[in-house]
Amino acid sequence: MNHPQLTHNFLMHDVTATVKVNKLVAYKTYLMSLDVAKGFSDAKPGQFVMLRVGDSTDPLLRRPFSIAGIDEDGSLLVLYRVVGKGTALMSQWKPGTSTGVLGPLGRGFDLASKQELSIMVAGGIGIAPLLFLSHQLKSSKTILLMGAGKREELIPVEGLAKTGLEIAIATEDGSRGHRGLVTELLDKALNDVEVGQTMVYACGPEAMLSKVSSMCSGKGVRCQVSVETAMACGVGACQGCAVRSKKKQPAYYHVCKDGPVFDAEEIVWDIP
Structure with a gap:
């Protein structure tokens, strides 16, 4: 029912x-x-x-x-x-x-702003919300950066993501694409962007999100992050999925209720 x-x-x-x-x-x-x-x-x-x-x-x-x-x-x-x-x-x-x-x-990605370039950064299973997002982005160009530990962990996006994406892959063991972290691909992509016309969307492990946030902040590029965390209720009742806020009030956000998507500048990352 x-x-x-x-x-x-x-x-x-x-x-x-x-x-x-x-x-x-x-x-x-x-x-x-x-x-x-x-x-x-x-x-x-x-x-x-x-x-x-x-x-x-x-x-x-x-x-x-x-x-x-x-x-x-x-x-x-x-x-x-x-x-x-x-x-x-x-x-x-x-x-x-x-x-x-x-x-x-929860709160999804903010699609109100328009930009010429959208860069999606996916760490492992964090690609899930970005597959959905790819179909609703209206940018002139959209890049998908995918990261995984090894090629066997890479998720095929054919039939799931919007067609026409520019895709780059990184694996930590070098078994496919760039050998290293997906944030290294982002670092390269951010070297040649028009700051005011670019938005980064990211989902993955906290360490990756912290690094993406820091890189985008340093370049002055806007960034939205989808935070992954354990949840018990999903509606904010249990108060369990807290992340620290840069604001004095509230001091903490609850991922299930206030997120899971945040402006990267709203979050205090406990991982440097």
């Missing part, structure tokens, strides 16, 4: 969804398509959902996942990597499996 509630000026739904597709697409990484009936067609890039991963008390809490896209038929796309018991259970789901979905939740 659908129970819509108004939050962040959009409708949040608690629905029972049915798995349509759940396939392995990279190392320990799955793409899932969920039939959510109605209610998610107005989801924004950067928003997320909370999935119920079991019928028992173990695991008890729902798990947060970025929305990787909305198919033409309204199906919800979720990209996830197996990292624990909850995602291991999800990897065993077959077409027809039912699960609870709460969402769309």
Whole structure:
């Protein structure tokens, strides 16, 4: 049953969804398509959902996942990597499996500003919200910088990202593309940009986001980051997913409620 509630000026739904597709697409990484009936067609890039991963008390809490896209038929796309018991259970789901979905939740990317160049920086599974974002960017040129530990961890973007993107890849072991970190690709890309006509969008590990934020700040380039963190409720009730704010008030933001997308200049990064 659908129970819509108004939050962040959009409708949040608690629905029972049915798995349509759940396939392995990279190392320990799955793409899932969920039939959510109605209610998610107005989801924004950067928003997320909370999935119920079991019928028992173990695991008890729902798990947060970025929305990787909305198919033409309204199906919800979720990209996830197996990292624990909850995602291991999800990897065993077959077409027809039912699960609870709460969402769309949180604050997505701000698409109000117009720029000539958009640079998306993805670290590992952080590519998920950027796939969705790629379809709504209106820039003259869009670059996707993808980073992973090794080539087996790279997520194929064909059919998921908008066509026509300029794509560059970095792997830490050098097995594909540039040998090193994805931030090294960004450093090169930022050397030849028109500052006032460029926006960087990033999602990935905190260390990567901290580095991206610092690089963009140093160049005077605007940057939005989608923060990855553990969440218990997804709606700000438990106060668990806090990140430090540069403002005196509030001293902390809650990622699920105030984010997960922030202007990079709003966040105090605990990793240098």
